[in-house]
Amino acid sequence: MDQNKLKQLVGREAVKYVEDGMTIGLGSGTTVKYMVDTLGEKNKKEHLNLMCVTTSKKTAKQATNLGLTVKELDQVDEINLTIDGADEVDHDFNGIKGGGAALLWEKIVAKNSNRNIWIVDENKMVNHLGKFPLPVEVIPFGSKHLFRELQKMSLNPRFRTNVASALVKTDSGNYIIDLNIGNITDPIKLAEDLKGLTGVVEHGLFIHIVDEVIVGTNDGVRIVNKK
Numbered sequence: 001m002d003q004n005k006l007k008q009l010v011g012r013e014a015v016k017y018v019e020d021g022m023t024i025g026l027g028s029g030t031t032v033k034y035m036v037d038t039l040g041e042k043n044k045k046e047h048l049n050l051m052c053v054t055t056s057k058k059t060a061k062q063a064t065n066l067g068l069t070v071k072e073l074d075q076v077d078e079i080n081l082t083i084d085g086a087d088e089v090d091h092d093f094n095g096i097k098g099g100g101a102a103l104l105w106e107k108i109v110a111k112n113s114n115r116n117i118w119i120v121d122e123n124k125m126v127n128h129l130g131k132f133p134l135p136v137e138v139i140p141f142g143s144k145h146l147f148r149e150l151q152k153m154s155l156n157p158r159f160r161t162n163v164a165s166a167l168v169k170t171d172s173g174n175y176i177i178d179l180n181i182g183n184i185t186d187p188i189k190l191a192e193d194l195k196g197l198t199g200v201v202e203h204g205l206f207i208h209i210v211d212e213v214i215v216g217t218n219d220g221v222r223i224v225n226k227k
């Protein structure tokens with residue numbers, strides 16, 4: 001099946017988990033875009049009473065345009081369910097996120113959610129994390145020095161740039177450094193090491209955050225629950 005069809009499939013499946021009256025966290029990325037479209041349709045058709053908190057300005061704009069009610073995180077008491085995409089997910093339900101540079105808001109929203117569901121296609125289910133470059137969000141001030149520190153740690157850093165070769169800025173005005181590490185043998189240790197570096201705001205390792213993964217396959221949707 002074409003990859004966009006798989007994204008649409010998992011997006012539609014995820015929306016089935018949304019119930020009237022819920023506060024929903026909306027992730028970011030191309031898969032989530034399909035999910036938000038479907039949620040917008042469902043909301044219109046069923047006249048739901050939903051509140052949404054978004055993980056990026058882009059998703060906020062899409063949701064608002066579809067007539068969904070978007071609130072700031074600090075305007076809601078709790079988030080019942082967050083639906084987001086991911087770049088890689090391993091067998092321990094750890095993942096890499098941040099391919100769309102939204103990892104900081106995504107992690108804050110996820111950590112404040114009662115339940116987290118990821119929607120991915122089966123190519124993103126991996127034995128070991130790390131084939132996908134690990135994004136790290138860093139404060140611009142002194143970021144070249146931090147970059148050198150990451151080089152010394154043999155983490156093969158690369159500043160993320162856009163098509164115009166300018167440094168990518170996140171919604172919080174920070175830079176992204178992608179780490180081309182290859183197999184990450186100990187994600188928990190790496191997460192701790194990265195958090196210990198001054199100037200690192202957040203990294204894209206999502207450890208023990210997701211509860212359920214909806215995987216799109218050529219045979220349909222597969223639901224994988226945390227053991």
Ligand SMILES: O=C(CO)[C@H](O)[C@H](O)COP(=O)(O)O
Nearest residue numbers: 029030031085098099100102
């Ligand atoms: O973490 C993310 C953005 O920061 C996305 O959820 C992740 O990159 C997956 O995106 P896509 O659905 O476009 O493959």
